[in-house]
Amino acid sequence: MRILRLAAAAAVVLAGVGAAQADDWSKVRIGTEGAYPPFNSLTSDGQLVGFDIDIANALCEEMKVECEFVTQDWDGMIPALQAGKFDAVIASMSITEERKQKVDFTNKYYNTPPAIGVPKDSKLAGVTKEDLSGILLGAQSSTTHSNYAEAHFPDAELKLYPTADEYKLDLENGRIDAVIEDVVVLSDWLATENGACCKVLSTLKSDPVINGEGAGIAIRKGEDELKEMFNKAIVAIRENGKYEEINAKYFDFDVYGD
Amino acid sequence: MIAANPATGTPRPPAPPKPWTNARIAGHVLMALWAIAGLYLVYYLIGNLEKPILEFLLPYLPIDWQEYANERLALQTFDSYLERYGQKYIDGLIVTLQIVGLSLLFGAALSIPIAAARSSKWKIFSWPAYGFVYFFRGTPLIAQTFLIYYGFGSFRPELQSIGLWWFFRDAFYCVVFAFTLNTAAYQAEILRGAVQNVARGQWEGAAALGLSKPVTFFKIILPQALIVALRPYGNEIILMIKGSAIAAIVTVFDMFAETKRAYSRTYDFQAYIWAAVLYLMIVETLRRIWDKLEARLTRHLKR
Amino acid sequence: MNEALTLLSFGPNGWGDEIAHGVLITVSLAITSLPFGLFLGFIIAVAKNSSEPSLKMAANIYTTIFRGLPELLTLFMVYYGLQIAIREGIRLLGYDVQIDINSFVAGVVALSFVFSSYASEAFLSAFRGIPxxxxxxxxxxxxSHTKTMRLIIVPQLIRLALPALGNLWLVLLKDTALVSVVGLEDILREVGVAARNTKEPFLFFGLACVLYLILAMISSAGLSKIEGWSKRGETSR
Structure with missing residues (x-):
């Protein structure tokens, strides 16, 4: 009987883990990946840094709410949002029709095109469907980039990796011939010592159906109040110069797009 | 019906009703829960079949039913999950079976010298074999797969110079290689255990008949050992099928990878349900075939 | 060689402390799953051993499912599905509580399911070994029946089931590595991060294997101690 009681107690404890408070939005939990520099990444001592993180902090300050970051693997981002692990995703998530069926999005907070990265000694001439036919093309799984590759480069053999770090490793050692990724993310990596192996071959023309209208903040369906709070805050930081300040910290061009 | 008393022909009295013991109540409640879960699952998945079933039945339905059916069909603007991803699962399944089949085959071949070395009297053979078996049985398959895929990936110049890069470049080969080494270690232990299990008298008897050692081994010891090894071999195949899902993590599009990809496109939990159904079907079928096989091969041992 | 030592050292330049933390997580995941798995496994073995056919069948369905599914799939289903299932369940009762099944909890649940279905077989054959x-x-x-079970059968059962359970513990320890795939910062995850950052995958994944081997060795030593203790009542002949 004692064992039974113990099990019951344990079950209660487990179930109690992180029971969230009601939606008064004095505190917002924000999900991010922490493996997508320069937008979001973890330092070696476990601190979240990057454009997404700075923007999130600026937005929270603007909305006068307390923000708490939760790191989550990319593959599980939307399920975790739906399940209530956090209330908003600020992780460079593109606003797409496919995702809109599951979650709501705020307006975009930046928009950059995808690009193809290759080793410096690559013999690839261009980035048309024919040029890339038959090559091994790496991408992060569950991303718009992997969808783009499936739609636009059907003759390339697609390899899906759980995080960006893994395809970088494989592009460097030559397991794959090219990767498809956001141009800013690629450039950031190529500028470091680790990215010395490779170069951007060309940016790609965004496909509005796949790439959507840029990166937005994902929110559970129906939580319009929070969505409006974020939308207003995005407008506010665009106007008061805070966005510009953060933009300048990371990039020498305007990532907001037009 | 057999009469209780053949002389008088009076029928046997009916069996007393079974009492409702706690165990019986618990059993029925649990079975009811399983039945509900099963029915819910069928209901959940049958949504996929509504469109084809309705389309098939449409011409045969009475007029007013046809109207309703058309209304239902009009609601289904999207292709059902199965229509969109069914083929992907089949493709993935084929890759899964290829990985498992090749690994088991190569592993079986490799396990023979390892088992032989492991039972050798000379330490120069038995120790490395012991080390190999201990390593591959003592560490997680997923860690071994990473070690081989990412670890060997960093030795590109060395591998290129010995002309093996084409092999380690390909994720599929890497996975088959890792799984082969893993299953070889397990199979070697199965084989060794089974051979040792054969009574010494069998060796002695064969020697007394003047048979050479190799002939004794292949004609007398091995057949008996394989019967003992049958069940563990079956378990090893099942473990391999289940373990093969790890291939998905290193970019091979096996069934699990296709499942993950479909889930990431739809966020529809069906993705995992279908994978579970398929894996369970494969494993259960195999287990049943294996039971039959074992019953047949050991029929001379039955008393 | 020196370089490798620096990478493995503790402190800001090395990955020693991160990996040590990973070892801690791996061990605590296995140790937390064990009692749940043993308890569930025992209950299922009792059900399978019962003379009631419906109870037997219910238990057999459970083990068929969890022994047939790939552990990785079970883990993903628990990780993505359980949270939503519980939330919907609570919502049916009229409450709106959000429950966080993090990767550790998902790991404990999934590993307990898997462990218990194998452990039930170990207990069952032990049951059959008691005259x-x-x-x-x-x-x-x-x-009474309960007292007979508690005082006479279970103590013998544990002794008979120990060797098989010991093997299952070693399997459990290895299965914890799968939980790294859903984001738990265990050994494999930490060495993966280190491998990608330092570009020394062979060194770090090799280290992971060695760490798992060490854990297995410690376990084996511990298990043989426990087995010796459980057999102390047997006369030595």
């Missing part, structure tokens, strides 16, 4: 006379002896002494 009927032991039960009869208990009843003859006037003990």
């Amino acid at each position: 009927q006379g032991q039960y009869e002896g208990g009843y003859a002494l006037g003990l």
Whole structure:
């Protein structure tokens, strides 16, 4: 009987883990990946840094709410949002029709095109469907980039990796011939010592159906109040110069797009 | 019906009703829960079949039913999950079976010298074999797969110079290689255990008949050992099928990878349900075939 | 060689402290799953051992499912599905509580399911190794069924089931590595991060294997101690 009681107690404890408070939005939990520099990444001592993180902090300050970051693997981002692990995703998530069926999005907070990265000694001439036919093309799984590759480069053999770090490793050692990724993310990596192996071959023309209208903040369906709070805050930081300040910290061009 | 008393022909009295013991109540409640879960699952998945079933039945339905059916069909603007991803699962399944089949085959071949070395009297053979078996049985398959895929990936110049890069470049080969080494270690232990299990008298008897050692081994010891090894071999195949899902993590599009990809496109939990159904079907079928096989091969041992 | 030592050192330049933390997580995941798995496994074995066919069948369905599914799939289903299932369940009762099944909890649940379905077989064969006379002896002494089980059968059962359970513990320890795939910062995850950052995958994944081997060795030593202890009642001949 004692064992039974113990099990019951344990079950209660487990179930109690992180029971969230009601939606008064004095505190917002924000999900991010922490493996997508320069937008979001973890330092070696476990601190979240990057454009997404700075923007999130600026937005929270603007909305006068307390923000708490939760790191989550990319593959599980939307399920975790739906399940209530956090209330908003600020992780460079593109606003797409496919995702809109599951979650709501705020307006975009930046928009950059995808690009193809290759080793410096690559013999690839261009980035048309024919040029890339038959090559091994790496991408992060569950991303718009992997969808783009499936739609636009059907003759390339697609390899899906759980995080960006893994395809970088494989592009460097030559397991794959090219990767498809956001141009800013690629450039950031190529500028470091680790990215010395490779170069951007060309940016790609965004496909509005796949790439959507840029990166937005994902929110559970129906939580319009929070969505409006974020939308207003995005407008506010665009106007008061805070966005510009953060933009300048990371990039020498305007990532907001037009 | 057999009469209780053949002389008088009076029928046997009916069996007393079974009492409702706690165990019986618990059993029925649990079975009811399983039945509900099963029915819910069928209901959940049958949504996929509504469109084809309705389309098939449409011409045969009475007029007013046809109207309703058309209304239902009009609601289904999207292709059902199965229509969109069914083929992907089949493709993935084929890759899964290829990985498992090749690994088991190569592993079986490799396990023979390892088992032989492991039972050798000379330490120069038995120790490395012991080390190999201990390593591959003592560490997680997923860690071994990473070690081989990412670890060997960093030795590109060395591998290129010995002309093996084409092999380690390909994720599929890497996975088959890792799984082969893993299953070889397990199979070697199965084989060794089974051979040792054969009574010494069998060796002695064969020697007394003047048979050479190799002939004794292949004609007398091995057949008996394989019967003992049958069940563990079956378990090893099942473990391999289940373990093969790890291939998905290193970019091979096996069934699990296709499942993950479909889930990431739809966020529809069906993705995992279908994978579970398929894996369970494969494993259960195999287990049943294996039971039959074992019953047949050991029929001379039955008393 | 020196370089490798620096990478493995503790402190800001090395990955030693991160990996040590990973070892801690791996071990605590396995240790937390164990009691749940043992308890569930025992209950299922009792059900399978019962004379009631419906109870047997219910238990058999459970083990068929969790022994047939790939562990990785079970883990993903628990990680993505359980949270939503519980939330919907609570919502049916009229509450709106959000429950966080993090990767550790998902790991404990999934590993307990898997462990228990194998452990039930170990317990079941142990049940079969106890002669009927032991039960009869208990009843003859006037003990109730529960007391007979508790005082006479279970102590023997544990001794008989120990070797098989020991093997299952080693399997459990290895299975914890899968939980790294859903984001738990265990050994494999930490060495993966280190491998990608330092570009020394062979060194770090090799280290992970060595760490798992060490854990297995410690376990084996511990298990043989426990087995020796459980057999202390047997006369040595």
